[in-house]
Amino acid sequence: MTATRAGLFRRSHGDRVFRGILTVAAVIIPVLLALLIWQLWGQAEPAVSRFGLGFVTSSTWDPVAEQFGALPLIFGTVVSSLIALVIAVPLSLGVAIYLTEFAPAIVRQPVAFVIGLLAAIPSVVYGLWGIFVLIPFLRSSVFPLLRSTLGFLPLFQGTIYGPSMLAAGIILAIMVMPYIMSVAREVLLAVPNSQREAALALGATRWEAVTSAVLPYARSGIIGAVILGLGRALGETMAVTMLIGNRHEIASSLFAPGYTMAAAIANEFAEAVGNIHLSSLAYVALVLFAVTVVVNAGARLLIWRVARGSGAGSSAL
Amino acid sequence: MIRQFTSALLLGTIGLASAACSPKDAPKETGRAESSAATATGTLTGAGATFPNPIYTKWFDAYARTTGVRINYQSIGSGGGIRQFTEGTVDFGASDGPMTDAQVAAVQGNVVHIPTVLGAVVLTYNVPGLGTTALKFDGPTIADIFLGKITRWNDRRIAALNPGAKLPAGDIIVAHRSDGSGTSYIFTDYLSKVSPEWSTKVGKSTSVNWPVGLGGKGNEGVTQQVKQNPGSLGYVELIYAVSNKLPYAEVKNASGAFIEPSLASVTAAAEGANLGPDTDFRVSITNAPGAAAYPISSFTWLLVHKTAKDPARAAEIRKFCTWMIGSEAQAMASGLQYAPLPAPVVELVKARLGSM
Numbered sequence: 116m117t118a119t120r121a122g123l124f125r126r127s128h129g130d131r132v133f134r135g136i137l138t139v140a141a142v143i144i145p146v147l148l149a150l151l152i153w154q155l156w157g158q159a160e161p162a163v164s165r166f167g168l169g170f171v172t173s174s175t176w177d178p179v180a181e182q183f184g185a186l187p188l189i190f191g192t193v194v195s196s197l198i199a200l201v202i203a204v205p206l207s208l209g210v211a212i213y214l215t216e217f218a219p220a221i222v223r224q225p226v227a228f229v230i231g232l233l234a235a236i237p238s239v240v241y242g243l244w245g246i247f248v249l250i251p252f253l254r255s256s257v258f259p260l261l262r263s264t265l266g267f268l269p270l271f272q273g274t275i276y277g278p279s280m281l282a283a284g285i286i287l288a289i290m291v292m293p294y295i296m297s298v299a300r301e302v303l304l305a306v307p308n309s310q311r312e313a314a315l316a317l318g319a320t321r322w323e324a325v326t327s328a329v330l331p332y333a334r335s336g337i338i339g340a341v342i343l344g345l346g347r348a349l350g351e352t353m354a355v356t357m358l359i360g361n362r363h364e365i366a367s368s369l370f371a372p373g374y375t376m377a378a379a380i381a382n383e384f385a386e387a388v389g390n391i392h393l394s395s396l397a398y399v400a401l402v403l404f405a406v407t408v409v410v411n412a413g414a415r416l417l418i419w420r421v422a423r424g425s426g427a428g429s430s431a432l
Numbered sequence: 433m434i435r436q437f438t439s440a441l442l443l444g445t446i447g448l449a450s451a452a453c454s455p456k457d458a459p460k461e462t463g464r465a466e467s468s469a470a471t472a473t474g475t476l477t478g479a480g481a482t483f484p485n486p487i488y489t490k491w492f493d494a495y496a497r498t499t500g501v502r503i504n505y506q507s508i509g510s511g512g513g514i515r516q517f518t519e520g521t522v523d524f525g526a527s528d529g530p531m532t533d534a535q536v537a538a539v540q541g542n543v544v545h546i547p548t549v550l551g552a553v554v555l556t557y558n559v560p561g562l563g564t565t566a567l568k569f570d571g572p573t574i575a576d577i578f579l580g581k582i583t584r585w586n587d588r589r590i591a592a593l594n595p596g597a598k599l600p601a602g603d604i605i606v607a608h609r610s611d612g613s614g615t616s617y618i619f620t621d622y623l624s625k626v627s628p629e630w631s632t633k634v635g636k637s638t639s640v641n642w643p644v645g646l647g648g649k650g651n652e653g654v655t656q657q658v659k660q661n662p663g664s665l666g667y668v669e670l671i672y673a674v675s676n677k678l679p680y681a682e683v684k685n686a687s688g689a690f691i692e693p694s695l696a697s698v699t700a701a702a703e704g705a706n707l708g709p710d711t712d713f714r715v716s717i718t719n720a721p722g723a724a725a726y727p728i729s730s731f732t733w734l735l736v737h738k739t740a741k742d743p744a745r746a747a748e749i750r751k752f753c754t755w756m757i758g759s760e761a762q763a764m765a766s767g768l769q770y771a772p773l774p775a776p777v778v779e780l781v782k783a784r785l786g787s788m
Contacts, residue, residue, distance in 0.1 A: 175641070177640070178637050178638075178640060178641070179634065179636070179641065246656050246660075247656075250660065251660060254661075276661060277657075277660060277661055278646055356649050360646040360647060361610030361646070361647025361648070361649070362642075362645075362646060362647060372646050372647070374647075378610075382611040382612065382639075382647075382649060383611065384612075385508055385509030385511060385512050385611070385612060386613055386638040386639060387638075388510075388514060388515075388529075388532075388535075388637075388638060
């Protein structure tokens, strides 16, 4: 048997070519990643040696005095992404659960399709929509309401400008929702029907079946969906820079403007003249890269732990 | 489940790679400019300022139709223009701010700044209840607003400049550019001249550490912020205020007159510059003398080599520059709200081109 297979393999020229092409394709990805890091490091080196790790804890960003620190950018990136997740995760999970467990068959496909379409809209279009529709609406209706009802929290105090951390978080939530929703929906669809049937047979209601049988089974896949959304939110540039107010400052209020790493790079790279300015932007890119890697690695760990702790079905992951 | 999760991870990796990719765009541009400069003879390549891009595009198109010489211009920003010019990857650069002495030294002084047109930066505002009255400002007041020292519209210093104007009691919401830009360079250059405090605390550059305000991306970003936020004040290029029907302020110039920004008052600022025959054209004309000069005006420049490696290309660039300062090309500028060069400057550029 082995001999026959080896013989077949040797004779088949096409197989070897195919294998070669696939190997090259597989190797290209890590090589690209390594090149990327190497290039970024090369560009960032002057700023790294000048500012050291103090770069990530300093809040000054002064191109004229050539003093750079990325803390407000890191803060803005993390906070805007968290706001996005806080809004998007319950909504998209709700939609996913509704579509797989409760919705009549006739609405399932159309709704999933429309939400999928949201993912295809270019981010600059989201940005424009944010400037012309979302911000005027938030400024005139939502923000004043938040301030008058939740104004005892420092998060909802201060002057309302319009462009703000909260506006950016909301647009990000809308942008990451289709990703979380469609992956979560696929994951829920993959839960075997026997799980539901078993729960229902034990006398569970639909809702109990979902919370006790379906969701635990799909837990690790859902976490994967959320992480996918988070990755997208962390790196989003165009829509965020159009709505966040672009201010190098850490404010306690969500109505205040902020800034993100990706937005700062996009904004300043073209016109950065000084070498140290350019290099600092590359350093910011490196930090962004590190943040995304840490988030992804953390997500993997989380999924492994969750998968280990749950039932047999999840071990498939 | 495995399949879905793999695809999720794959998507995640793509997202991660694209997030990390953004700063790599400019070197890619460099590569493209390099190859086109090397392969396509009969085509000139340039890169730089975005502010004059509309008029440059119009010029290059008209020039190609009359002479057959195609000019490939990438409006990647003044900083990028200076970088690519220094690295020698383009035939000419373009910038809204002149190269600094250090930057000139980096190319061993082998650069001539050729002024092309003039632009104005205007203060535009959204003050409810003001009607059609144009507000008046002077330099120190503008600087103190952007320094965060004047925070209300009915501040007595603004009121003193605008007797009779119905100024509300609300906060001034300052809007500035978030992206690095020649517009910011011109504006901060002006503020540095009229306010010692601005000059020491903030300084002039394409992007600065703004003491107050919201950052909008691009002229259109600032325009929208001003348009939508009652109480806001921002600075944009003249054409954006005109085409968006936003009001713009009269600014007090160096000789004490309040001047409305217009093509004529910008050209007047350039006339006041009084360039000598040996000038290198790296002059700032903000806060220029001259009774009719609008104080927040500036040249924008092409950067060309004094002595070129390739004489044929250098000759082509000289020919284009000569055409560009001619009356036909300069007349196209005003249609796009750029002020044409005043006659004495045209003569000086002509003399300089002849001596190259």
